[in-house]
Amino acid sequence: MTFSSELWDRGAASVYEQIVRHPFITGLTDGTLDHDAFQYFITQDSHYLRAYSRALSLVAGRATDEDAVSMFALHAANAIAVERELHTSLLGSLGLTPADVDAAGSGPTTTAYMSYLTAVCATGTYAEAVAAVLPCYWIYRDVGRELLKRSSPDPLYAKWIATYGSEEFDAVVEQVLAVTDTLDVGTAERERCHQHFATTCRYEWMFWDAAYHKLDWPVR
Numbered sequence: 001m002t003f004s005s006e007l008w009d010r011g012a013a014s015v016y017e018q019i020v021r022h023p024f025i026t027g028l029t030d031g032t033l034d035h036d037a038f039q040y041f042i043t044q045d046s047h048y049l050r051a052y053s054r055a056l057s058l059v060a061g062r063a064t065d066e067d068a069v070s071m072f073a074l075h076a077a078n079a080i081a082v083e084r085e086l087h088t089s090l091l092g093s094l095g096l097t098p099a100d101v102d103a104a105g106s107g108p109t110t111t112a113y114m115s116y117l118t119a120v121c122a123t124g125t126y127a128e129a130v131a132a133v134l135p136c137y138w139i140y141r142d143v144g145r146e147l148l149k150r151s152s153p154d155p156l157y158a159k160w161i162a163t164y165g166s167e168e169f170d171a172v173v174e175q176v177l178a179v180t181d182t183l184d185v186g187t188a189e190r191e192r193c194h195q196h197f198a199t200t201c202r203y204e205w206m207f208w209d210a211a212y213h214k215l216d217w218p219v220r
């Protein structure tokens with residue numbers, strides 16, 4: 001069994017089933033998700049992508065072979081640029097500006113997820129860092145593919161689905177999976193990789209759930 005399949009089986013399989021059943025996700029395809037929840041999601045995701053881009057740069061710095069260094073560095077720049085472009089156009093359609101995103105600030109789940117990713121990528125081993133960022137690629141690719149089968153009657157949601165269900169995004173994810181499967185991990189390190197992978201999978205579910213409930217800080 002490949003390392004990536006092992007990670008998925010232990011850390012993602014059950015969470016993924018709960019993600020595709022989540023009302024935020026089903027609401028995207030049947031068009032019932034309210035725009036306020038989607039606006040919260042895109043706003044929070046704009047904050048998340050800033051940290052994610054830095055996390056990928058840290059992974060690039062830790063990579064042990066040149067191809068992986070340039071792949072993660074490229075993703076930190078290019079993959080993020082594509083998502084940022086999507087966000088800018090979706091935010092514009094929702095009547096929001098980058099200043100509104102800044103003013104909203106990052107919510108509790110976004111802050112927790114960004115902090116976790118940053119901590120693992122800054123202090124863990126290269127393999128641990130890869131395991132922590134992998135669900136961000138993989139879950140979105142699989143959710144995108146799944147949703148693309150039905151798309152959405154709402155053009156905003158259809159645009160979001162088309163990005164993550166695209167062949168371009170699939171190719172990016174396949175590259176990262178190939179790198180994951182060449183990692184040389186010791187026994188204790190393997191366990192830590194499983195923990196990080198499972199934790200960031202849970203954060204992926206929590207991110208959608210926070211948007212669905214428009215979760216705010218309980219005190220200010």
Ligand SMILES: Cc1ncc(CN)c(N)n1
Nearest residue numbers: 045048083136137140207
């Ligand atoms: C929370 C989250 N996770 C993953 C992705 C896809 N890179 C994203 N845009 N946002």
